[in-house]
Amino acid sequence: MRKTTTFFVTIFLAIAVNILFAQQERFIRQTTIAVPSAECAGFGNMISGVDLDGDGKVEIYAVNNNWSDSGPCELVPRIYKFEFDGNKWDTVWKAQLNIPLQNTWPPLAVGDLDNDGKKEIIWGPINFLDAANNPNPPRIVVFEVKGDGSDVLGVPDGSGNYLPNAQWTMTTSTMYELRPFRWYVVDIDNDGKQEVVFVSRRAENERFGIISVTDIPDLGGGTETWSYKFNLRKCN
Secondary structure, eight states, X not given: OHHHHHHHHHXXXXXXXXXXXXXXXXXXXXOOOOOOTTOSSOEEEEEEEEOTTOSSOOEEEEEEOOSSOOSHHHHSOEEEEEEEOSSOEEEEEEEEOXXXXXXXXXXXXXXXXXXXXXXXXXXXXXXXXXXXXXXXXXXXXXXXXXXXXXXXXXXXXXXXXXXXXXXXXXXXXXXXXXXXXXXXXXXXXXXXXXXXXEEESOTTSEEEEEEEESOOOTTOSSOOOEEEEXXXXXXX
């Protein structure tokens, strides 16, 4: 019986290995994308296989991440847009947030929160709180495509950087731990507008919530109004 079992296990492993190598042969590395020189910890999340500006070129959006608190190269949130020109991936747009400290596992999604036909990147830099320098940072920021076929998202600040079209701290309290680590953009209540549905990894605060916004202004300026449609906190 033991020999029979060993025989069948051996055959199973041989088949599994053959299938594995056969699958690997189907995926040929096309090219690689170098991590930008400003980064020292790689990327924390990305969206791939989209064409938000409608120019027919595939895009990847990636945000950096904080792994070891090693300084501005990972503590300051940055986002990059890579585009494939048919031969290689180019960095065609990037932006840096005015947030001095971020944490790990930032959520990232694509949507159109204001139904204006212009797609948005909805990004959640995770709070790393500091009473003096970072007491209540934005925890949701939105970069909208310009809508003219260019690579630009957000609002130019005049220095070569781009600001979010909209952003929200998600709370009025300072030094308040709130760490969404995954969200989806859906019309969850069938009202014709998309909402952000999130789950948080900080159990003592928000566990789950649904966020809505009145508008994503083309020129920024904070004219939008954010609110919770539903907010579930931990039951004591």
